[in-house]
Amino acid sequence: MPEGHTIHRLAEDHLARFGGRPVRARSPQGKFSDSAALLDGRVLDTVDAHGKHLFLGFGDTGWVHIHLGLFGKVGFGDAPAPPPTDTVRLRLASDTAYMDLRGPTTCALITEPEKRAIHERLGPDPLRARPDGTGAPTGTGDDGERAWARISRSRTTVAALLMDQKVIAGVGNVYRAEVLFRHGIDPYRAGKDLTRSEWDAIWADLVALMREGVRHNRIDTVRPEHTPEAMGRPPRVDDHGGEVYVYRRARMPCLLCGTGIRTETLAARNLFWCPGCQAR
DNA sequence: AATGCATGCGCAG
DNA sequence: TGCGCCTGCATTA
Numbered sequence A: 001m002p003e004g005h006t007i008h009r010l011a012e013d014h015l016a017r018f019g020g021r022p023v024r025a026r027s028p029q030g031k032f033s034d035s036a037a038l039l040d041g042r043v044l045d046t047v048d049a050h051g052k053h054l055f056l057g058f059g060d061t062g063w064v065h066i067h068l069g070l071f072g073k074v075g076f077g078d079a080p081a082p083p084p085t086d087t088v089r090l091r092l093a094s095d096t097a098y099m100d101l102r103g104p105t106t107c108a109l110i111t112e113p114e115k116r117a118i119h120e121r122l123g124p125d126p127l128r129a130r131p132d133g134t135g136a137p138t139g140t141g142d143d144g145e146r147a148w149a150r151i152s153r154s155r156t157t158v159a160a161l162l163m164d165q166k167v168i169a170g171v172g173n174v175y176r177a178e179v180l181f182r183h184g185i186d187p188y189r190a191g192k193d194l195t196r197s198e199w200d201a202i203w204a205d206l207v208a209l210m211r212e213g214v215r216h217n218r219i220d221t222v223r224p225e226h227t228p229e230a231m232g233r234p235p236r237v238d239d240h241g242g243e244v245y246v247y248r249r250a251r252m253p254c255l256l257c258g259t260g261i262r263t264e265t266l267a268a269r270n271l272f273w274c275p276g277c278q279a280r
Numbered sequence B: 001a002a003t004g005c006a007t008g009c010g011c012a013g
Numbered sequence C: 001t002g003c004g005c006c007t008g009c010a011t012t013a
Helices: A004-018 A033-039 A112-120 A145-151 A158-163 A173-182 A196-216
Strands: A024-026 A046-050 A053-057 A063-067 A073-078 A088-093 A097-102 A106-110 A262-266 A269-273
Touching: A004 A046, A004 A053, A004 A073, A004 A097, A004 A196, A024 A033, A033 A106, A046 A112, A063 A112, A106 A112, A145 A158, A145 A196, A158 A173, A173 A196, A173 A269
Parallel strands: none
Antiparallel strands: A024 A088, A046 A053, A053 A063, A063 A106, A073 A097, A088 A097, A262 A269
């Protein structure tokens, strides 16, 4: 499940469920036992998310840094919490709720400087962009400038650049495929051959799409005129929920032009695109 | 029961 | 470029 929208949503959900109250912390699976003991009885007072990194702030005790990797999952439930299974890396529990974390790549108790170092190696995050119309001071949120500086000088493909967390943080395999489709860009185009206006449109689109992703807790990328209802086609049946144009639609006809969706492995990940709609 | 696969990433070579 | 890591689920036998 984890692209940036999942992580930002998890940050909100942790704060809503556990914020401001002491939590019980355990690591049934064992790898986080020592840190869980330090956290036990502490108060969650802040949360933060940058790209696919989640941070749970416990005051002077430090930050729990979580990265879900490919398989990591968080499950929430209401009290009373059932006995955890032995794959639960971290269980947090309050009087009203519990959370089980399984299979993360990272779950570690870190310091403020260590947290800062993580932010420094990540590119701008569309979900950390300054929301429009809030009157927030300019320059307080992420924007696409730093990403553009890298992309516009790079001979690497746009597809690879979008997945590079140092270039832009939070985009994963689904948003990558979908945003390139939405802008008619061939994934193999070199970064330096992207135009400034194309990049600006991509960044703005990611800000909007990923915010919707946080809101609905799933990835939907089809425009209103291309929804199953609008087109009179059956909704997507496969597991991952959201309505998309190309992701995991290999060999199926493009919703817009009917060309067969292509797939190829790029840097060990499955890339999907429509050769009819996406030009070089 | 065994195998394959996944919305990720870091490392060795 | 390929491998290992972490887990759960669907598919295959």
